[in-house]
Amino acid sequence: MARATYLEAIRQAQMEEMQRDSRVFIMGEDIICNVFGTTTGFVDMFGAERVLDTPISENGFIGASAGAAMVGARPIVDVTISSFLYPAMDQIISIIAKSRYIYGGQARLPLVIRCCLFYGNSNAAQHSDRPYSMFMNVPGLKIIVPSDPVDMKGMLKVAIRDDDPVLCFEDSTCWSSKADLPTDPDFLIPLGKGDVKREGTDVSVIAVAGAVPLALKAAQKLAGLGISAEIIDPRSLVPLDRDLILKSVRKTGRAITVDPAHQTCSAASEISAMIAEFAFDALRGPVLRVATADTHLPFSPAIEKSLYPSVDRIVTAACRLVGVEHFDSAQGTV
Amino acid sequence: MAGTLWRPILFTENAVSDRPNDLSLEKFRRMVRIREFETVAEAIHAAGEVPGALHTYTGQEATGVGACIALRSDDYMVGNHRSHGHPIAKGAKLRPLMAELLGKVTGVCKGKGGSMHLSDFSVGSLGETSIVGSGIPVAAGAALGAKLQRNGRVSLCFFGDGASNEGAFHEGLNLAAVWKLPAIFLCENNGYAVSTPVSGSMAIVNIADRGRAYGIPSAIVDGQDVDAVEEAVAAAVDRARAGGGPTLLESKTYRYADHAVNMGRLTLNRGPEVEVWRKRDPILMYRARLLEGGIAASVLNAIVEEVKLEVQDALAFARESAYPSQLEAFDDVFVERLPIPAWLSEDII
Numbered sequence: 001m002a003r004a005t006y007l008e009a010i011r012q013a014q015m016e017e018m019q020r021d022s023r024v025f026i027m028g029e030d031i032i033c034n035v036f037g038t039t040t041g042f043v044d045m046f047g048a049e050r051v052l053d054t055p056i057s058e059n060g061f062i063g064a065s066a067g068a069a070m071v072g073a074r075p076i077v078d079v080t081i082s083s084f085l086y087p088a089m090d091q092i093i094s095i096i097a098k099s100r101y102i103y104g105g106q107a108r109l110p111l112v113i114r115c116c117l118f119y120g121n122s123n124a125a126q127h128s129d130r131p132y133s134m135f136m137n138v139p140g141l142k143i144i145v146p147s148d149p150v151d152m153k154g155m156l157k158v159a160i161r162d163d164d165p166v167l168c169f170e171d172s173t174c175w176s177s178k179a180d181l182p183t184d185p186d187f188l189i190p191l192g193k194g195d196v197k198r199e200g201t202d203v204s205v206i207a208v209a210g211a212v213p214l215a216l217k218a219a220q221k222l223a224g225l226g227i228s229a230e231i232i233d234p235r236s237l238v239p240l241d242r243d244l245i246l247k248s249v250r251k252t253g254r255a256i257t258v259d260p261a262h263q264t265c266s267a268a269s270e271i272s273a274m275i276a277e278f279a280f281d282a283l284r285g286p287v288l289r290v291a292t293a294d295t296h297l298p299f300s301p302a303i304e305k306s307l308y309p310s311v312d313r314i315v316t317a318a319c320r321l322v323g324v325e326h327f328d329s330a331q332g333t334v
Numbered sequence: 335m336a337g338t339l340w341r342p343i344l345f346t347e348n349a350v351s352d353r354p355n356d357l358s359l360e361k362f363r364r365m366v367r368i369r370e371f372e373t374v375a376e377a378i379h380a381a382g383e384v385p386g387a388l389h390t391y392t393g394q395e396a397t398g399v400g401a402c403i404a405l406r407s408d409d410y411m412v413g414n415h416r417s418h419g420h421p422i423a424k425g426a427k428l429r430p431l432m433a434e435l436l437g438k439v440t441g442v443c444k445g446k447g448g449s450m451h452l453s454d455f456s457v458g459s460l461g462e463t464s465i466v467g468s469g470i471p472v473a474a475g476a477a478l479g480a481k482l483q484r485n486g487r488v489s490l491c492f493f494g495d496g497a498s499n500e501g502a503f504h505e506g507l508n509l510a511a512v513w514k515l516p517a518i519f520l521c522e523n524n525g526y527a528v529s530t531p532v533s534g535s536m537a538i539v540n541i542a543d544r545g546r547a548y549g550i551p552s553a554i555v556d557g558q559d560v561d562a563v564e565e566a567v568a569a570a571v572d573r574a575r576a577g578g579g580p581t582l583l584e585s586k587t588y589r590y591a592d593h594a595v596n597m598g599r600l601t602l603n604r605g606p607e608v609e610v611w612r613k614r615d616p617i618l619m620y621r622a623r624l625l626e627g628g629i630a631a632s633v634l635n636a637i638v639e640e641v642k643l644e645v646q647d648a649l650a651f652a653r654e655s656a657y658p659s660q661l662e663a664f665d666d667v668f669v670e671r672l673p674i675p676a677w678l679s680e681d682i683i
C-alpha cells in the first residue's frame with residue numbers, strides 16, 4: 001500500500017492492464033507529453049506503437065477505436081476533457097453503442113473512453129461539462145463515475161478488461177484526493193456494484209462522482225445536528241446498483257440524490273424516479289435532488305460556484321427532510 | 335498473455351469460396367448473384383414482405399465484386415446503407431442475408447439490422463453502417479488494429495459520393511495517412527446522394543482529388559469494369575500490405591433504381607442517362623468479355639441458372655424461418671443479456 005492520488009490511480013490502472021495484456025493500447029491528444037499525468041512514462045515502458053498521439057480529430061480516433069476493438073485490440077481512448085466527446089457523438093452513439101446490437105452480436109467492442117469532468121474552475125460554459133447523464137439515455141454504453149482513488153483503480157481495471165464499451169468519467173474535483181492504493185494487480189471492483197461510503201439511519205444521500213466527498217462532509221455536519229446520514233456512491237451509472245440504493249432508502253425512509261450534472265434528466269433525476277417508483281411505500285417525504293442549476297456555467301467565480309451542489313445545500317436538504325431547523329444555511333432552501 | 339474473455343473472430347467458416355482458382359467465372363457469378371438477389375429483394379419488397387427501406391445495388395456490381403475479389407477472405411471490409419452487394423461480393427452465404435431482409439431470427443444480424451445492415455462478420459465484414467460516412471473511421475481503426483497485431487490484413491471501406499462530404503471521411507483519411515495504415519477507401523460514386531448530384535455537393539469534379547489533401551495516393555477507376563476495379567484495388571492492397579499506407583479510389587458507377595425503393599419522388603428526372611449507363615452494364619460488359627475470351631455461353635448461362643436456384647433457396651429458407659422472440663430485443667446490447675422489464679415479461683411468458 002502506498003498513498004496515491006486519484007490521477008495516480010488512473011495511471012496505475014492503465015499501466016498494470018497494459019503490462020498484463022499486450023492488446024491494450026492507449027491513444028489521445030498529447031498523451032505522450034501527457035496533459036494530466038495519467039500516462040507518465042508510458043512511451044518508454046510500452047513504445048510509441050501502444051501510446052499513440054492523435055490528431056485533433058475526436059470523431060476520427062474515437063471511431064478508429066471501435067474498428068480496432070472489433071478486430072481484437074483493446075483500446076483506451078483518452079479524450080482529456082468530457083466536452084470534447086461532442087464532436088464524436090456520431091461514432092460513440094451510432095457505432096460504439098449500437099454495433100454489437102445492430103449486427104446481432106457479431107461485433108465485440110472492448111474499449112474504454114476516458115475523460116475528465118472539468119468544472120468549478122472558471123473554465124466557462126464550453127469547458128465545464130458533466131455529460132454522463134446524456135449517455136445514460138443511450139443503451140449499449142457502460143458508464144463509470146468513480147469518486148475516490150481506490151474505486152478508480154479497481155473500476156478502471158475492470159473497465160479495461162470488460163468486453164463492452166465503457167465510458168469512464170473522472171471528476172477533476174477528486175484529482176488530488178489521496179488513498180492507500182492496493183498493489184495487487186488483480187484488485188478489481190466489478191461494474192454495477194455501488195458502495196456505502198458511510199452508514200446512517202435517518203436519510204440516504206445517493207451521490208455521484210465529485211458529489212460524494214461533498215456528501216461525506218455534509219454527513220459530518222449533519223451528525224453534529226443529530227442527523228445520521230447514509231452516503232451511497234453508485235460508482236457506476238450503467239449498470240446501476242438499484243438494489244443497494246433501494247435497500248438504503250427502505251432503511252432510512254428518506255432520500256436525497258446529489259449530482260454535479262445539470263438537474264434536468266440528470267443521474268440524480270433518474271435515481272430519484274427509480275426510488276419513487278420502487279420504494280414509494282417506504283418514503284416518509286419527497287425525494288430531493290441537489291444538482292447543478294439548469295443554466296450554463298459562467299466564467300466569473302463570483303457567480304459560478306453557487307450553481308453546483310455544495311455541502312451546505314446537502315445539509316439543508318437533509319434538515320428539511322428530517323424536519324430539523326437548520327439556520328446555518330447560506331441559501332435557506334434547497 | 336491473459337484475457338480469457340476475448341475470442342478471435344473466425345473469418346472462414348461461412349465463406350463460400352476463398353480466392354477461387356477460376357477467378358473470372360467467380361467474378362461473373364458474384365455479380366450475377368447480387369443482381370439476382372436484388373431483383374428478388376425488390377419483388378418481395380413490392381409484395382410487402384420486406385419491412386423498412388430497401389437500397390439496391392443494381393448497376394454497381396462490378397465495384398463490389400472487383401474490390402472484394404482483390405481481398406483475402408480474412409481482410410476487413412466496412413460498408414454502408416446500400417449494403418446488399420458488399421457481403422455477396424465478399425462471398426457471404428445468401429440464406430442469412432435474405433432472412434435478415436425479412437427480419438427473421440436466422441438472419442445474419444438475427445433480425446436486428448435489416449436491409450441497411452447486411453454485415454456478415456464471418457467474411458471479414460465489420461459493419462454496414464447506415465449513418466452516412468460513419469464507417470470510414472471504423473475502417474481506419476480496423477487497419478490500425480491490423481497494423482498493431484501485425485496480422486497482415488488490410489481494411490477496405492465502401493462509401494458513397496455523398497459520404498465524402500462528411501467530416502468522418504476527412505478525419506478517417508487523415509488518420510489513415512498520418513499513421514500509414516493498411517486501408518483502402520473505395521468511393522462508389524454513383525452520381526447522386528438521394529436527389530443531389532455530385533455537382534450540387536462539391537465544387538470539384540473528382541472525389542479522388544481529395545486524397546491529395548491528405549497525402550494519400552488516389553485513382554479513378556471505371557466502376558462498370560470488374561477487371562479494372564480488381565486491378566486498382568489489388569494495387570492498393572499490395573501497397574497497404576507492404577506498409578505503404580492507404581489509398582483512395584473513386585469508382586465511377588451508377589445506380590439504376592431510385593435511391594431506395596419507393597423513393598422515386600426524391601429522384602431527379604434523370605432522362606436518358608439511365609439508358610446510357612445501362613449500355614455499359616457491368617454484367618453485360620463482362621459477359622461479352624468472357625465470351626470473347628472463349629468461354630462458352632452455355633457455361634455462363636448455367637451459372638445464371640445456378641444462381642437463380644440459390645436465391646430461390648435463400649428466399650424459401652427466409653420465409654420458413656421464425657421471427658425472433660421478444661427476448662432477442664434485449665440481447666447483444668451488451669455481451670451479457672439485459673434484464674427484461676417487468677411489464678414486458680408478463681406479456682411474453
Ligand SMILES: Cc1ncc(C[n+]2csc(CCOP(=O)(O)OP(=O)(O)O)c2C)c(N)n1
Nearest residue numbers: 416464465466494495496497524526527528
Ligand atoms: C449522417 C446521415 N445523414 C443523412 C442520412 C440520410 N441518407 C441516407 S443515404 C443518403 C445519401 C447517401 O449518398 P451516398 O453516400 O452517395 O451513397 P448512395 O446512397 O448514393 O449509395 C442520405 C443523405 C443518413 N443516413 N446519415
Ligand SMILES: [Mg+2]
Nearest residue numbers: 494495526527
Ligand atoms: Mg451516391
